[in-house]
Amino acid sequence: MTEMYRSQKSIDTDPILDVRNLTVTYRTGQGLVYTVRDVSLQIAAGEIYGLVGESGSGKSTLARAIVRYLADNGQINSGSIKLGNTDLLTLPMSKMQKIWGSRITMVHQDPAAAVNPSITIGEQIAEVARLHLHMSSSQAREKALEMLRKMRMPDPESVAKRYAHQLSGGMLQRVVIAIALTTNPELLIMDEPTTSLDVTTEAAILDLVRELLTEYNMAVLFITHNLGVVANICNRVGVMYAGEIMEEGTVRQVFNHKLHPYTRGLLGCLPKVTNDKRNVSLSAIPGFIPRMNHLPSGCIFGPRCKLVEDDCQAERPSQVEAEAGHFTACRRWEALQSNPDLLMDVQQVRDMDEHEEGPLVFTASNIKKYFDVTASGFDSLFKQSGTEIKAVDDVSVGVRGGFTLGVVGESGCGKTTFARCIAGLEEATSGKMELEGQLLPYTVAKRTSAQKKRIQMVFQNPDASLNPHYTIGDSVSRPFVLMGDLSKEEIQMRVKELFSAVNLPEDYINRLPHELSGGEKQRIAIARAMASEPTMILCDEPLSSLDVSVQAALINLLIKLQDSSKISYLFISHDLAAVRYISDWVAVMYLGRICEIGSSEDVFLPPYHPYTEALLSAIPVPDPDVQQERIRLEGNVPSPIDLPSGCRFHTRCPRKIGEICEAQEPPWQDVSDHHQICCHITLDELRTMQSEVIVGQADTLREVR
Amino acid sequence: MATMQINQEYIQPKYLAIWKKVRRNLLTTIGFFVVVLFLLSAVVGPLVVPYDYAEQNIEQRLQSPSVDHIFGTDEFGRDVFSRVVMGSRSVCVIAGTGAALAVIFGLVIGLIAGYWGGLLDDVIMRLMEVMMSIPGLLLAMLVLFSLGSSFYSVILVVGFMYIPVVTRVVRSVVLDIKTRAFIEAAKLRGESIRYILMREVLPNVLPHLAVEASMRFVYAIFMVASLGFLGLGVQPPTPDWGFMVSEARPFYNNAPWIIFFPAASIAILVVGVSFVSDGLRKMLLPGGVSSD
Ligand code: SF4
Ligand code: SF4
Numbered sequence: 001m002t003e004m005y006r007s008q009k010s011i012d013t014d015p016i017l018d019v020r021n022l023t024v025t026y027r028t029g030q031g032l033v034y035t036v037r038d039v040s041l042q043i044a045a046g047e048i049y050g051l052v053g054e055s056g057s058g059k060s061t062l063a064r065a066i067v068r069y070l071a072d073n074g075q076i077n078s079g080s081i082k083l084g085n086t087d088l089l090t091l092p093m094s095k096m097q098k099i100w101g102s103r104i105t106m107v108h109q110d111p112a113a114a115v116n117p118s119i120t121i122g123e124q125i126a127e128v129a130r131l132h133l134h135m136s137s138s139q140a141r142e143k144a145l146e147m148l149r150k151m152r153m154p155d156p157e158s159v160a161k162r163y164a165h166q167l168s169g170g171m172l173q174r175v176v177i178a179i180a181l182t183t184n185p186e187l188l189i190m191d192e193p194t195t196s197l198d199v200t201t202e203a204a205i206l207d208l209v210r211e212l213l214t215e216y217n218m219a220v221l222f223i224t225h226n227l228g229v230v231a232n233i234c235n236r237v238g239v240m241y242a243g244e245i246m247e248e249g250t251v252r253q254v255f256n257h258k259l260h261p262y263t264r265g266l267l268g269c270l271p272k273v274t275n276d277k278r279n280v281s282l283s284a285i286p287g288f289i290p291r292m293n294h295l296p297s298g299c300i301f302g303p304r305c306k307l308v309e310d311d312c313q314a315e316r317p318s319q320v321e322a323e324a325g326h327f328t329a330c331r332r333w334e335a336l337q338s339n340p341d342l343l344m345d346v347q348q349v350r351d352m353d354e355h356e357e358g359p360l361v362f363t364a365s366n367i368k369k370y371f372d373v374t375a376s377g378f379d380s381l382f383k384q385s386g387t388e389i390k391a392v393d394d395v396s397v398g399v400r401g402g403f404t405l406g407v408v409g410e411s412g413c414g415k416t417t418f419a420r421c422i423a424g425l426e427e428a429t430s431g432k433m434e435l436e437g438q439l440l441p442y443t444v445a446k447r448t449s450a451q452k453k454r455i456q457m458v459f460q461n462p463d464a465s466l467n468p469h470y471t472i473g474d475s476v477s478r479p480f481v482l483m484g485d486l487s488k489e490e491i492q493m494r495v496k497e498l499f500s501a502v503n504l505p506e507d508y509i510n511r512l513p514h515e516l517s518g519g520e521k522q523r524i525a526i527a528r529a530m531a532s533e534p535t536m537i538l539c540d541e542p543l544s545s546l547d548v549s550v551q552a553a554l555i556n557l558l559i560k561l562q563d564s565s566k567i568s569y570l571f572i573s574h575d576l577a578a579v580r581y582i583s584d585w586v587a588v589m590y591l592g593r594i595c596e597i598g599s600s601e602d603v604f605l606p607p608y609h610p611y612t613e614a615l616l617s618a619i620p621v622p623d624p625d626v627q628q629e630r631i632r633l634e635g636n637v638p639s640p641i642d643l644p645s646g647c648r649f650h651t652r653c654p655r656k657i658g659e660i661c662e663a664q665e666p667p668w669q670d671v672s673d674h675h676q677i678c679c680h681i682t683l684d685e686l687r688t689m690q691s692e693v694i695v696g697q698a699d700t701l702r703e704v705r
Numbered sequence: 706m707a708t709m710q711i712n713q714e715y716i717q718p719k720y721l722a723i724w725k726k727v728r729r730n731l732l733t734t735i736g737f738f739v740v741v742l743f744l745l746s747a748v749v750g751p752l753v754v755p756y757d758y759a760e761q762n763i764e765q766r767l768q769s770p771s772v773d774h775i776f777g778t779d780e781f782g783r784d785v786f787s788r789v790v791m792g793s794r795s796v797c798v799i800a801g802t803g804a805a806l807a808v809i810f811g812l813v814i815g816l817i818a819g820y821w822g823g824l825l826d827d828v829i830m831r832l833m834e835v836m837m838s839i840p841g842l843l844l845a846m847l848v849l850f851s852l853g854s855s856f857y858s859v860i861l862v863v864g865f866m867y868i869p870v871v872t873r874v875v876r877s878v879v880l881d882i883k884t885r886a887f888i889e890a891a892k893l894r895g896e897s898i899r900y901i902l903m904r905e906v907l908p909n910v911l912p913h914l915a916v917e918a919s920m921r922f923v924y925a926i927f928m929v930a931s932l933g934f935l936g937l938g939v940q941p942p943t944p945d946w947g948f949m950v951s952e953a954r955p956f957y958n959n960a961p962w963i964i965f966f967p968a969a970s971i972a973i974l975v976v977g978v979s980f981v982s983d984g985l986r987k988m989l990l991p992g993g994v995s996s997d
Contacts, residue, residue: 425889444892452895459886467887469908475887479894525890532894 015042016186016219017066022079024058024065033292035061037243038079043187043219043236048209050234050251051223052266054547056289058243059223063189066221067104068096084186102132105180109192111172114179115164121175122148122160125182132183147178150215152208154635168636170201174208181216188216191223198410199574200633203618206233207632225547227266228620231255236325239263242289242300245319249326251624259328259336261305264343269552270622271581273694276600277559282581283343284553288517299331306343307332358401361535361568362422362455365396367431369414369421373641389640391417392428393592399536399585402566406583406600408576408615412637414592415572416460419538422570423457436535453479456529460541462521466513472524473509479531498527501564502557519550523557530561536568543578555582576619580604585674588612591640591648598675607686608693609677610655616693629693647680655689657681730987736980743974746790747797756784758791759942767960777962779953788944789966795939796946796974799860800925806864807925808918811871812910816902818872819879830876833869841866842931849937856939863928867921874917875910882909912989919982923975930971946971 024036036058043049053059064070066081068088081088083103088096108114116124125144129135135143141160148156151174164172173193180188190209194202210233213220222234230237231251238248239262247260258264268283287304290296296303298313305312309332317331328336336342369392392414399405407415420426422433424444433440435454441447459465466475476498480491499506502523513521522542529537539558543551559582561567573579579586580600587597588609596609603612617631633652638644644651650661657680666680677683746753756774762782770777776785818829836844845862852858882888883906891901932938933947941948946967953963 423889423893425892444895449895452893455893457890457893459889461886465886465890467905467908482894482896525886528890528894 015044016084017041017043017221018080018082019066020080022062022065022081023077024061024070025075025077026061026071027073027075028293030293034295035074035243035292036065039240039243039245040079041238041245041248043221045186045217045219046213047236048213048220048222048234050230050237051221051240052225052227052230052237053240054225054266054289054549056242056292057240059240060191062240063106063191063221063223067100067106067189068093069100101128102183103185104187104189105183105185107173107176107180107188107190107193109195111169111176111196112164114176115172117164120161120163121167125160125175125179128179128182143182144178147182148175150181150212151175151178168201169197170205170636173197173201173205177205177208177212181212184216185218187219187221189221189223192225193222194229195224195226198637199576199620200410200614200618202229202620204632206620209233226620227270227548227622231622231624231626232620239266242295243292244300244329245327246301246330247326247328248319249323253323253326255622255624257323257326257337257340259322259326259333260301260330261307261336261343262301264336265304266548267622268343269548271552271555271577272623273577273580273604273616273619273621276581276583281559282552282556284556285549299329301330307335358403358566360398361401361436362399362570363397363432363434364422365432367395367418367421367433368393368429369417369426370429387641390592390643391640392421393643395431395589395592395594397570397587397594397597399568399570401535401568402562403584404562404569404571404582406571406573406579406586407589408573408579408586409589410574410615410637412591412640413589414640415589416540418589419457419540419570419572423455423538425457453532454535455538456532456534456536457538457540458522458525458529458542461545462518462525463513465525466521468513471510471512472516473511475513476524476527476531479528483532494531498530501530501561502527503553517550518546519554522546522554526554526557526561530565530567533565534567536570538570538572540572541574542571543573543575551578558582576615588615591638591643593648593678595649595678596676598671602672602675606690606692607671607677607683608690609679610653610681611649613690613693614654619694621694627695629691631693647678655681730984732980733984733987736977736982736984739973739977740981743793743970743977744797747794750790750794754784754787754790756787758783758787758944760784767956767963769960770962776966777960779949779960779963780956785963785966788949789946789970792944792946792949792967793970793974795856795943796926796929796971799856799863799939800922800929802860803863803929804867804918804921804925806860807867807871807921808914810864810868811917812875812914814868815872815875816879816906816910819876820883820898820902820906822880826876829872833872836866837869841928845928845932846935846937849932854932854937854940859929859932859938862932863925866928867924871914871917871921874913878910878913879906882906915989916982916986919978919985923978923982926971926975926978 019042020040022036022039023034026033026035039062041049051059051062061070061074064074065076068076070076076089083099088099115121122141122144125147126137126140129140129143130137133143144160145156148159153159153171153174159167159171167175194205197205206229209220222230224230234251236248236250237254238245239254239260240246241262246262247254254263255267258267265283265285269285271282285304290300290303296313298315299305299308299317302308302312312331317329319327319329320333321327322333322337330336368390371389371391373387373389395418397405407418409415417426421428424442424447427442435451438451440451444452466472473495477491477495480486480494486494495509496506499508504520504523508516516524543554546554555578558569562569571579571582583600585598586600586603587594588603588611589595590611596603596612604616608616613629614631614633617629621628631654633654635652638651644662646662646664647653647666650656653661660680664680666678668676668678669683670676671683677686679686760783762778765778765782766780768774768778774784774786776789779785779788814829818826845866848862849858888901888905891905896905929938930947933945934951936948936951938945938947949967950964953960956963
């Protein structure tokens with residue numbers, strides 16, 4: 001490993017950040033762990049360098065090593081880090097600390113943790129100016145306002161006087177960026193800065209970062225797991241895997257030519273907004289990221305690579321410059337270069353039934369769920385009614401047998417509450433639910449055992465969905481035990497069948513949940529839900545905590561199970577691409593209401609509801625060549641306690657036509673038999689003002705159709 | 706490769722793994738031996754003590770530690786060693802039973818309050834708060850004065866006094882556990898409330914309860930000793946460390962051993978159990994000792 005030096009890179013200007021052959025280790029109970037191995041990267045001024053990788057890739061460790069802010073058991077073993085002409089590794093810690101916050105600044109995932117809750121926003125920015133720029137108090141205050149203005153904060157004077165808890169996540173992240181830029185740093189490190197934000201907010205923040213870069217001539221290290229974000233904002237990108245950089249180059253080079261099997265795998269995993277399960281199947285990367293204390297010999301990606309040869313395992317391949325500025329750590333890059341479709345060809349056309357409408361197995365009509373915020377316990381005796389949160393307000397959907405209804409929306413739109421009402425975990429306030437023609441009581445306690453079996457749920461957090469005290473075999477067999485009429489052997493058999501259906505080896509049966517990865521736990525959760533042979537499974541953000549390569553495998557699994565057992569899904573997600581891919585029908589939710597519903601092809605083509613249009617325009621598409629309409633939403637999502645009158649979207653709607661939107665609830669309009677939009681603008685007008693939001697992806701829907 | 710690693714960990718017997726963790730922590734080991742020593746002395750005490758704990762011998766009074774009386778003798782010429790050993794009996798039994806009572810009731814009440822929530826929870830928790838707001842020793846004194854002090858009344862008072870604390874711990878764990886998806890999955894597949902409480906919730910409460918129980922034991926020992934000191938503990942002639950300390954006060958200057966040995970016993974036992982309690986916490990609760 002130590003012998004490996006990459007050829008000198010051709011960077012026209014001197015890089016601001018120059019990291020060479022950096023190796024970082026952690027001392028752990030299992031010995032020394034090489035978390036980052038021999039990584040080199042350079043970032044020039046005015047450049048955004050995207051570092052992408054899945055969890056365990058070592059990307060955050062790398063960032064921490066660059067600022068020498070490792071955990072106590074971490075250590076930089078070899079390599080060099082230079083910031084301009086300063087050698088950061090030889091600097092005494094006291095000098096290093098002066099660099100933090102002035103020459104190098106950081107923006108983290110959770111803005112709330114980065115801002116002091118008890119000091120006003122303006123004071124905090126001013127403090128930085130006083131400390132690092134040695135400004136007087138009044139100058140510093142002026143500087144703070146100027147920074148807020150640059151962040152395109154509406155009404156910076158009032159924001160400066162507010163405290164952290166009075167700002168939304170997106171606003172807060174702008175504040176953190178403002179603090180980071182106050183000192184005019186040479187290097188800005190952004191570690192998953194948009195991961196905790198909604199997609200519309202994310203888009204706005206990315207726009208902001210892009211614009212600011214033209215003004216501040218700094219180097220940006222942008223760490224993310226989201227390939228779409230990288231394609232959107234970065235100039236160059238390094239793909240990291242298990243502690244090493246697999247491929248590096250400009251965004252176009254890496255996304256369009258993809259000279260490493262891992263990059264191809266990652267991009268093949270991603271559902272695209274323009275694809276669905278009928279025309280393309282996702283290619284998951286088999287296997288797991290290696291444990292850092294059990295690294296394979298030779299190519300680190302070897303055990304999971306479809307192109308692996310004996311030579312790959314003999315020696316660790318060194319980085320090759322395949323074209324100017326485009327590096328790959330794959331020995332067989334020439335094979336990849338000559339065949340751009342190699343490894344991508346698994347995206348084959350699926351052979352699926354054409355749309356034949358199955359019978360309606362489940363209908364929910366006018367479901368409402370109001371939470372009473374004030375009254376609970378003792379209080380409920382004295383207070384009659386408190387303030388209400390209208391989490392779900394008059395939602396009606398139908399689910400057909402063997403089909404998937406996707407529900408998309410940003411956080412707080414009520415999609416999860418809706419699913420929990422259907423499951424009976426929340427008691428709906430009013431409305432009617434019918435399952436296979438039978439009226440369904442509101443709470444699970446009141447449902448018959450036959451009804452309980454027919455609706456199951458897969459939860460968001462795989463870590464919480466299995467009882468840590470039971471083996472996963474116990475967890476999966478419990479539904480069979482409950483049926484009461486199966487012998488031990490039969491149960492054993494059924495459990496084994498389920499294990500093979502979700503592609504888990506049988507010898508996992510005796511394992512405890514903590515011995516499984518997140519993706520495996522989610523498979524078990526699916527297996528358990530399948531056990532009672534339900535009519536419908538409610539999937540509540542089942543993918544959101546998983547890495548993309550794991551997501552792909554899980555999506556494939558859900559589709560396979562649907563194919564074989566004609567099960568229906570209600571698939572809830574904030575990820576439009578995943579919803580588009582897996583769903584036959586899609587409902588778009590905003591503030592407790594559905595604003596557009598239809599077959600998934602139709603919803604993702606114009607005419608759109610203005611909100612759907614904005615969502616589509618905000619999603620980061622993992623393809624730098626894609627042209628995306630740029631529609632950005634202003635302001636924050638209103639509070640569900642104090643809902644806007646008329647159309648709920650009117651406070652942010654870019655297409656608002658006037659008073660009528662504020663005064664009257666918009667009507668439902670039928671675009672076709674299976675596509676409805678709830679808006680005051682007539683369909684013809686929508687058609688003329690809208691064009692397709694996402695254009696230019698290689699396999700657009702039109703072509704497939 | 707990764708899979709093999711897991712398997713190896715998996716086949717390692719559970720008790721071995723736990724023992725390794727215990728040994729890793731020296732204090733826990735020390736505490737463990739202290740507790741075992743005291744429990745042993747409580748159990749086999751009557752068989753090993755050289756003298757009857759109540760046997761008075763005026764000629765031998767106030768003798769300093771010697772080969773005959775390794776802890777010396779007290780103002781009635783009773784053997785201090787025998788009395789300390791026998792005293793461990795009453796402390797361990799009273800404090801142990803008291804703590805156990807508190808744990809059992811606290812567990813049941815905490816489970817109910819936490820799981821059902823709402824009005825019931827409110828009523829229960831307000832009651833508990835009221836109980837907790839009265840200083841423990843004061844409450845115990847009041848009750849024991851009016852009821853009269855006996856072996857059973859002390860146990861009852863000690864047990865009763867710690868119910869609220871245990872309830873609060875259990876309830877907070879239940880509140881956390883009951884929102885986990887595996888509980889909701891159990892509801893969805895139609896499990897009975899009994900199954901959910903006993904099989905899904907309880908196993909997750911137990912580690913917290915074990916730690917809490919050991920903490921309660923520590924406090925109960927202290928409480929029993931304090932009550933003894935005030936003369937409200939087990940009544941003479943049954944030896945009681947707290948009472949022994951209080952009795953010996955007039956002789957502090959010329960016969961310090963009478964006060965030293967029972968006092969040291971209290972201190973050592975309390976510290977020993979806290980070490981064990983600490984070890985339990987690190988072992989059983991997340992965020993404790995871990996190498997992975
Ligand atoms: S070097 Fe070999 S094993 Fe590694 S990625 Fe390339 S082809 Fe695959
Ligand atoms: S009704 Fe008005 S505010 Fe609402 S989405 Fe349509 S145009 Fe926008």
